[in-house]
Amino acid sequence: MSTIPPHYSDRYVGQRFNKALHIVQHLSPSSSFQPTKEQKLELYALYKQAAQGNVDTQRPGIFDVVGRAKWDAWKKLEGLNSLEAKYRYVEVLLRVAVEVCI
Template sequence: MELQQQFEQAVANSKTLSEKPSNEILLQLYSLYKQATEGDAAEDNAPANPFDFVGKAKFNAWSELKGKSKEAAMQAYVDLVQKLKS
């Protein structure tokens, strides 16, 4: 199966996990998804509200993946979802 198809299947599978992942895992899933679909985080995507702690955490997690290729992010996402499903 092609990586793009595996990624799309993993995205669908992530919504049907038997139990909700921890916040740390959810941040990993979010940041890998954003890196795979949009590439590096741009500063203008940062939350403007200083009290948006969730948005800030999500943006920071995504920013940490700067430079990671879309393909590598897709593969990491697929691997993480497979790990969570087992």
């Protein structure tokens, strides 16, 4: 079931996603606006699902802890369509902003 408001066009969701990507890609490491590790993992997985669809690689080995965590997070989104992943990406970033500002 989609969580995208019915009045949001595909184009609008895409524009918001691109703006959110730009923000995340240009975050300064010294900025107070920083997602938690869990939020970074969620953003990564949503980005991958939006950009590439379902995970199509083998799960990394047990000694690749970071790669494995990323793969697992992405795998959990299997079946989620690109537009919904883009919408959720923006929502996660907005949640980060609210948490930082409160």
